[in-house]
Amino acid sequence: MRRSTRPRALTPGATLGLGIGVLWFSLLVLIPLSAVIVEASGGGWETYRSALTNPQTLNALKLTVGVSVLTTALNMVMGTVIAWVLVRDRFWGKRVLDLLIDIPFAMPTIVAGLVLLSLYGSQGPLGTEVENTRKAVFLAIAFVTLPFIVRTVQPVLEEMETDVEDAAASLGASRFTIVRRVVLPTLVPAIFAGAALSFARGISEYGSLVLLSGNLPNRTEVTSYRMASLLEGGNRPAAAALATIMLIVALLAIVVLDVTQRRLARRG
Amino acid sequence: MASASTAVGNRSQLVTWLLRLVVVGYLFMLVAWPTSLIVRNAFADGLEGMRTALSDPDVTHALWLTLRVSVIAVLINLVFGVGMSLLLVRYDFPGKRFLSAMIDLTLAVSPVVVGLALVLVYNPRYGWLGEGLHERGIDIVFATPGIVMATCFVVLPLIVREVVPVLEELGDEQEQAARSLGANGRQTFWRITLPGIRWAIVYGVVLSLARALGEFGAVKIVAGRSIGDMETATLLVQREYQNFHEDVAYSVSLLLVVASVLCLIVVAILRPHEGSHPEIIKEKK
Numbered sequence: 001m002r003r004s005t006r007p008r009a010l011t012p013g014a015t016l017g018l019g020i021g022v023l024w025f026s027l028l029v030l031i032p033l034s035a036v037i038v039e040a041s042g043g044g045w046e047t048y049r050s051a052l053t054n055p056q057t058l059n060a061l062k063l064t065v066g067v068s069v070l071t072t073a074l075n076m077v078m079g080t081v082i083a084w085v086l087v088r089d090r091f092w093g094k095r096v097l098d099l100l101i102d103i104p105f106a107m108p109t110i111v112a113g114l115v116l117l118s119l120y121g122s123q124g125p126l127g128t129e130v131e132n133t134r135k136a137v138f139l140a141i142a143f144v145t146l147p148f149i150v151r152t153v154q155p156v157l158e159e160m161e162t163d164v165e166d167a168a169a170s171l172g173a174s175r176f177t178i179v180r181r182v183v184l185p186t187l188v189p190a191i192f193a194g195a196a197l198s199f200a201r202g203i204s205e206y207g208s209l210v211l212l213s214g215n216l217p218n219r220t221e222v223t224s225y226r227m228a229s230l231l232e233g234g235n236r237p238a239a240a241a242l243a244t245i246m247l248i249v250a251l252l253a254i255v256v257l258d259v260t261q262r263r264l265a266r267r268g
Numbered sequence: 269m270a271s272a273s274t275a276v277g278n279r280s281q282l283v284t285w286l287l288r289l290v291v292v293g294y295l296f297m298l299v300a301w302p303t304s305l306i307v308r309n310a311f312a313d314g315l316e317g318m319r320t321a322l323s324d325p326d327v328t329h330a331l332w333l334t335l336r337v338s339v340i341a342v343l344i345n346l347v348f349g350v351g352m353s354l355l356l357v358r359y360d361f362p363g364k365r366f367l368s369a370m371i372d373l374t375l376a377v378s379p380v381v382v383g384l385a386l387v388l389v390y391n392p393r394y395g396w397l398g399e400g401l402h403e404r405g406i407d408i409v410f411a412t413p414g415i416v417m418a419t420c421f422v423v424l425p426l427i428v429r430e431v432v433p434v435l436e437e438l439g440d441e442q443e444q445a446a447r448s449l450g451a452n453g454r455q456t457f458w459r460i461t462l463p464g465i466r467w468a469i470v471y472g473v474v475l476s477l478a479r480a481l482g483e484f485g486a487v488k489i490v491a492g493r494s495i496g497d498m499e500t501a502t503l504l505v506q507r508e509y510q511n512f513h514e515d516v517a518y519s520v521s522l523l524l525v526v527a528s529v530l531c532l533i534v535v536a537i538l539r540p541h542e543g544s545h546p547e548i549i550k551e552k553k
Contacts, residue, residue: 007360013453014359021352022367024344027397028421029374032385035396039388078294085291089284097292099536100299106475106528108482110502111306111521114509118309119302143298175280197375204378207484207502211509224380228489231384240388243381250376 036247039240051241059218060226061242063137065249067222068202071141075198076191079149086150087157105147109207112143117212132214137222140208145201149194156190185264192261199257200250303525310522312515321519327504331523334501337412338480341419345476349427350469354461356428357435358443374424382421383489386414410492415500418486423479427472434468435461471535478531482524 010018040047051057086098104112116139122129130136160183168178206224213220223246230239310317321327355361356368377385389395390409392402398409408414442464446456484502491498499507501520509517 007358010359010361011453014355017351018355018359018361021348021355024348025352025367025370028417029370029424031396032382032389032421033377035388036381036385081287082291082295085287089288091288095536097295099532100295102532102535103299103303103529106478106482106532107303108484108502108505108521108524108528110484110505111482111524114505114517114521115302115306115525118305124305143302146298175283200376204376204381206378206380210484210506224378224485227378227380227384228485231387231489232493236388239384243378243384246378246381247376251373254376 033247036240036243039236040244043237047237047241048245051238051245054238056217056221057223057226057230057238057242060221060223061245063134063221064203064223067134067137067141068199071138071145071202072195072199074142075145075149076195079146079194079198080153080187080191082150083153083157087154101147101150104144109144109205110210112208113140113210113212116140116143116208121212131212132216132220134213134220136213137209137220140212141202141205144205144208145198148198148201149191152190152194152197153187156187160186188264189261192257192264196254196257199253203246203249203253306518306521306525309514310518312518317515318519318522321516324516326499327516327520330499330501330504331520333412333415333499334481337415337419337500338477340416341423341480342473342476344416344420345423345427346469346473348424349472350431350465353428353431353435353465354457357432358440371425371428374421377421379422379483379485380489382418382486386417386421386486386490390414390417409490410498412498414490415487415498418490419480419483422483422486423476426476426479427469430468430472430475431465434465438464467538470538474531474535474538478528481527 052061082097082101086094086101107115116136117131118124120126120128120130120136120139122131130139165178165182168182169175173181204224205222206228209215209220209222209225213222215221215225223242227239227242227246230236230242352367352371356364387395387409390398390401392398392407392409395409398407401408406413408417438461442460443456446460451459482502483500484506487500488503488506491500491503501524505517505520505524508514508520
């Protein structure tokens with residue numbers, strides 16, 4: 001429950017604090033992000049057109065968006081199931097599972113790549129040779145995006161009362177019907193909010209892929225890597241154009257998922 | 269916490285077990301097993317690998333740099349995060365919604381874009397501000413301040429996102445009461461506001477620290493090609509692994525994993541305290 005009373009007007013002390021805070025935020029975030037957009041727009045639409053028609057860049061973009069969509073879909077199912085089990089089920093060792101969920105968030109991305117390599121790489125115990133394949137890209141992004149949907153759905157499930165479900169059951173609804181008509185509609189906003197975060201994280205992934213995917217042009221190279229190599233090669237406008245495109249894709253994903261969620265919520 | 273639904277019949281016992289199996293299997297294959305292998309690989313020849321790694325000056329330098337950068341970045345972000353949260357929740361000013369949205373947006377910015385953005389502004393040769401600063405003898409990018417700034421950027425929203433909801437929940441009645449009883453701004457903050465949000469702050473700080481210790485992409489771009497001085501622990505892992513010094517890479521990785529898991533355990537222990545805080549319980553009832 002939101003209890004806050006009406007916010008006050010700024011006092012002199014608060015004004016000073018706000019000034020310092022905004023100055024730091026501008027130096028750190030606003031000016032640098034504007035520099036990216038300005039750098040990319042320096043050459044007009046031509047920069048974007050040539051960035052988007054470069055086959056290597058286009059392939060990187062397709063791979064990144066494609067894999068992010070797939071992993072986000074996987075997370076929408078697995079994340080919800082994991083959250084369900086963590087909240088509704090009781091068994092020994094559940095707290096350990098709860099801790100495992102956060103590991104991909106806390107683990108350094110470069111180490112995440114190394115860790116996945118030691119199990120799924122050619123030297124690993126499974127004998128699966130994922131390195132330098134698109135499977136590696138999928139694996140790495142599935143790993144780093146694991147926590148998002150679990151962590152947005154979990155609190156909603158915890159708050160949810162079971163009496164509506166019990167009522168539905170006593171009226172003869174099957175368990176499947178209860179999940180579809182009672183539980184899922186409540187969870188939809190959380191699932192989509194988590195999906196937006198998961199997708200945004202997926203398309204921006206870099207560190208975990210450095211050692212794992214080999215970053216072969218046109219095969220396993222993702223946009224972040226493409227952007228870094230464009231920058232290293234001195235092609236700043238192209239790197240900035242790609243960065244702007246990625247920012248737009250991330251924002252679009254957030255808006256689309258938000259709209260979908262609202263529409264689903266209205267349908268009930 | 270919701271109790272197990274009575275809707276669960278005998279037939280759904282099977283479903284429960286099936287779901288449990290799927291979840292445990294998935295998390296084991298994706299997280300637990302791979303993570304445990306890092307321990308095995310780091311101790312492949314007993315303690316020898318770890319000892320070699322820690323006696324390498326490059327390794328100790330990188331670990332020390334990472335620790336220093338992370339602590340500085342987290343401290344800066346602590347001041348920024350707490351101050352900004354107070355301003356966003358307790359005060360009204362033009363552009364507030366924009367500022368709040370921009371802080372949230374930083375979460376969706378790719379680390380490589382962070383690096384690129386900072387390089388474009390602070391590069392000593394062509395940067396908007398970098399050129400002028402370079403003339404005055406200040407280098408940001410390709411130097412330690414750049415690494416600190418990159419780290420500050422990636423941890424920026426973590427404290428604000430923890431503290432803002434708690435401040436909103438607490439309300440400001442107690443603060444107003446304290447003020448009407450003659451407490452000045454500083455007393456009100458230290459005695460009333462801070463105790464209410466301290467667990468949210470600790471939680472945000474620990475999350476920021478875990479993120480800061482492990483940042484790779486943004487730091488890699490702002491550190492440039494200069495190897496050695498600007499090499500943080502994560503950059504060292506990459507270089508050593510690619511130079512076939514896998515034992516060193518595994519040892520340093522293990523240290524980083526231990527640090528991040530410790531952060532998680534601290535957070536897991538702290539979490540229940542947050543809810544049991546008297547003010548919040550009162551609000552909920």
